[in-house]
Amino acid sequence: MLSRHYALSQDGSSLSLAQATKTVPDLAPNSILIKIRAASLNYRDLLTMGDAGGTRDGLTPLSDAAGEVIAIGSSVTRWKIGDRVSPNFFPAWLGGAFSPVHLSNALGGGQTDGVLCEYLVIDQAAAVAIPDHLSFVEAATLPCAGVTAWHALFERGKLTAGETVLVQGTGGVALFGLQLAAAQGARVIVTSSSDAKLERAAALGAWKTINYKNQPDWDQAAMALTGGHGVDHILELGGPDTYDRSIAAIAPGGKIAQIGVLSGFGAQPNLTPLQFKNASINGICVGSVEHYARLNAFIAEHAIHPIVDQVFAFDEAPLAYEQLRGAGHFGKIAITFDR
Ligand SMILES: NC(=O)c1ccc[n+]([C@@H]2O[C@H](COP(=O)([O-])OP(=O)(O)OC[C@H]3O[C@@H](n4cnc5c(N)ncnc54)[C@H](OP(=O)(O)O)[C@@H]3O)[C@@H](O)[C@H]2O)c1
Incomplete structure (x- = not known):
């Protein structure tokens, strides 16, 4: 069976993105075959596109997808045909402590093929169920x-509810931070x-907003907003x-991610x-399958819909990259595989 996909190919000292086809691997007993929908x-x-030295020639890019199970291996118990699923960024980080070995297996970077393809084979343990209220694009x-x-x-x-949170910019991570924290009852800056983007953030539930171009000393503004x-x-x-x-704006006992x-x-x-604030820094590298499942439970409980700025067709994937590079987006840029 053949799958259309995009490949990042070495083009001199840089990488270029082009459509290609590849053979879908056979299903191992514990694997599932996903028809990617978005x-x-x-x-x-x-960063991957700009890393010609660290990216395998012909790599299928992107880590994030959602789709439908269309075949299962002989030992699969967790999924059935028709289930709506999404693969975890680190397919082998199921839960517990992080191990650096997962870094080289992250989807869509370095040596490991990603999800910008019609069909994806992954281990059954690497997938999570999509919340019922989400479309494939949202998931x-x-x-x-x-x-x-x-x-x-x-x-x-x-x-916890009542705490303050600050997110920088209005891209993907920032707006998820806003939506999740606001749903928890936190006050989000x-x-x-x-x-214009700050107006949209306020409409989404931001407690306060700061334009960091007009107000480069946004740390002082955040201190003032929180009463010092x-x-x-x-x-x-x-x-x-x-x-x-960020260090200037963090509260005593606060946490910088x-x-x-x-x-x-x-x-x-x-x-x-x-040290004079007893504050800390937590290094964060995406998350495990368990984290993803708990995120989905919270999203379902609070009926949260991710903010999707623009959706491109599969054939328009290079335009989606250009849109992201332009940084005019608010939230996420997605690609649909539906014709
Ligand atoms: N550690 C991890 O596991 C992990 C996971 C995901 C992402 N990341 C990293 O987190 C960052 C955000 O990723 P993303 O995918 O959410 O990005 P994104 O969607 O491309 O967000 C881009 C937005 O960030 C804002 N921005 C750019 N430069 C800024 C600056 N100097 N100060 C404040 N805001 C700035 C801009 O928002 P405005 O237009 O509103 O100004 C810009 O539109 C990236 O560096 C990414 O590599 C790390």
């Missing part, structure tokens, strides 16, 4: 950005370079450009102020 893009996919936005925000705020952050106390949880997405301000590299790798913040 996928979504993350900032990470731009396809969850595996990386949704699980990361959940892991940061709930699994490690232990977020959103920063953005765009007043500081913010209890910060999703640190910016990297070098934002880290010192180290997640993003939007302004580059290798932030070198001054960590000394953390």
